[in-house]
Amino acid sequence: MSTRAAIRGFGRLLPALRPERRAMAGSYLVATASALGLAALSVLTAWAVGHAIVDRTPPGPVWWTAVIGLVLLRTVLTWQEMDVSHALAYRVLARLRMALFDAYARSVPARRREHSGRAAAVAMGDIEKLEFFYAHTVAQLGASLTVFLASFTAAAVLLPEAALVMFGGSALVAGTALCWAGAARRIGEREQRDRETLSARTVDALGALREVLGYGLAPRIVAEAAEATGRAAAVSCRRELLSRLSAGVREVIVTAVVIGVIAVSAAAAGVLSDTADARLSPAVLPALIALALAGVSAVTEAATTLTELHPLTASARRVADGVARPPVVSAPERPRRVPDGPLGVRFRGVSFSYDDRRPTLQGWSADVAPGEHVGLAGPSGAGKSTVVALAARLWDPSAGAVELVAADGTAVPVTGIDDEAFRDAVALVEQEARLFHGTLRDNLLRGTGPRPDAELREVLERVGAGGWIGLDEELGEGGVRLSGGQQARLCLARALVRRPRVLLVDEVTASLDPETERVVSEVIAGFDGTVLAASHRHETLAHFERVVHVQAPAPDSEPEKDRARHPARDGS
Incomplete structure (x- = not known):
């Protein structure tokens, strides 16, 4: 130099x-x-x-x-x-x-x-x-x-x-x-x-x-x-x-x-x-x-x-x-307003790849109607988590568009929405979601405004955590004092406290015991809003109204279309 x-x-x-x-x-x-x-x-x-x-x-x-x-x-x-x-x-x-x-x-x-x-x-x-x-x-x-x-x-x-x-x-x-x-x-x-x-x-x-x-x-x-x-x-x-x-x-x-x-x-x-x-x-x-x-x-x-x-x-x-790192998501020059009321998610010809590797998704399209609960199925590496990440706007697609769709059909690309407004409407729960050092109350209020303790306790009851932890208890770094199932319940509770209109879930039940998986799946099924969840577990997918199968594109493959099927009928 x-x-x-x-x-x-x-x-x-x-x-x-x-x-x-x-x-x-x-x-x-x-x-x-x-x-x-x-x-x-x-x-x-x-x-x-x-x-x-x-x-x-x-x-x-x-x-x-x-x-x-x-x-x-x-x-x-x-x-x-x-x-x-x-x-x-x-x-x-x-x-x-x-x-x-x-x-x-x-x-x-x-x-x-x-x-x-x-x-x-x-x-x-x-x-x-x-x-x-x-x-x-x-x-x-x-x-x-x-x-x-x-x-x-x-x-x-x-x-x-x-x-x-x-x-x-x-x-x-x-x-x-x-x-x-x-x-x-x-x-x-x-x-x-x-x-x-x-x-x-x-x-x-x-x-x-x-x-x-x-x-x-x-x-x-x-x-x-x-x-x-x-x-x-x-x-x-x-x-x-x-x-x-x-x-x-x-x-x-x-x-x-x-x-x-x-x-x-x-x-x-x-x-x-x-x-x-x-x-x-x-x-x-x-x-x-x-x-x-x-x-x-x-x-x-x-x-x-x-x-x-x-x-x-x-x-x-x-x-x-x-x-000076280049951003993976670009800020809109003229942010658009998030539509009022229930929201759906639409994928139109979406393609995406990590660095210089072959595309994880190529020309992939799907529609999730406002208020609909849809599961994503497919083998490991097929791109289920990528679909959820694109819907959560952790990344922007290399081609195509991801949109939020109102009940009247009005569609707004997520790339055109102000990030703060988007986060108010959409919540994400991942398998690797982490709890922060501090009290449970601090964790539940991360990324949201003040909430009364009564509301926080009600959410904890919904996820089956009301009987074994209090709002003022210290969780330790990364929730170290909690089991994996307990952490999953609290991460889900943290998302619900934000009152989102779209709930995105990525393999949250992948490593849970059957009882915890049942509780978490029932909480997600009872969510009053739109749900898009990726999972490879049949028990979890059985709770969804519709399942969309995702497959990794083969070399020189044609764009993948939305294929829906019911897990109870075809075993996905």
Whole structure:
């Protein structure tokens, strides 16, 4: 990655941070004022020392007033700088994570066969590294550049030769940040990849803990984690070694600049000769040297910071790529209103495929009338879950249209409906539906407005959960304290609390015991609205008025038509 590409990677995240631009500008102003105050203190102190030694004149009241004022100002600015940068860092962290979450919400990772561990590494590790950069480092770099320009201008007014030495040394110092930039970025990218791989393996191990214990994989996983950690640590050591080498070269350059400024200043002051045409008072020499040192030190700090930032370029690129993920559903330019009353669902020539794989659906059509209960049958991989996902608008079809149909026949494509209005009308319950950490009441009210407790308890009674759990009980992460059947009932209750007009169900009874399956099926059958449910279980399909059979399209097959049959008659 080139330097230009690295800068572009950091710049790609600025739109997400646009609401914080005033705070970032304020952080720069505070940092610059603080840095200029410190430089002024060092120059004033050197000036006083020079006049005390050469002219034997102690500093007067004006000098003391200026110094005391600068000390107090620096104290206030140092505290203010820390306060501003820390507050801004938290907001930057929140902005970047919200932007990344919004991008993932628009672009379902599962469709693109991505690993959640790598996504977690970006959301947690990469963004946490970048928050300090945008909240503090950018301001520090700007402050360093401002201090250099101010010092260079003042030195040029006092002694142009000293300004030239200062400029040449600063250019060499800045060059060290570019000299090893490519190597530093490559090392940083490798370190990030190793840590990302370690994160992915950790997520895999935690997600399959039963299998890890059952197959005795723990020692192997620990060994692999230790090996990955060792590789990342070795790469980190290489990066640190390169950073120290760069720092050593900069120290040599700064020393040479100080010596050069001393030489030209002494020559201009007549210290190195007996000529009487000195252009500079010897009493000013310490102040000029302090001025040059302040300027070149500011460039040194900036170069050191840039060297340490090279590993962040990979983090910036990954976060920017995540934020710029193309959506799998597009927002309508002019949202249309959801029709009033009962709603049906219509599929017209729908085709869909995951990534570059062969189509899961091809030219598939079906109609679910308002208030009708329809089951989807078919072998595994036929596309039943895809049909439900398209009806729920988790994805948009690659061809064709999915529509909501009113009782009078008015049809509105789901792609033209505002997402919030669509979610109010349509609810989805999946086999892998998850409960959130918190109380049962918190879970039931997810995605809906306030509901009285009496209504929540009535829904719990409908799904057969009223006798074994209370609204204020903590469910644990993912409902860990509940059985699979209990979780299925509560997920169904959560959908019913939203009062949807269309209920979409995907294999919710697939792994339930017969009694729970019966209860859940009866609740779905008693739903006063439209139901479209995918299932491979005969017992579940028997509760539906009509069953539509779904088959995966064969290569070069004709569009699949809606085929309805009753499970009790033909055994589907």
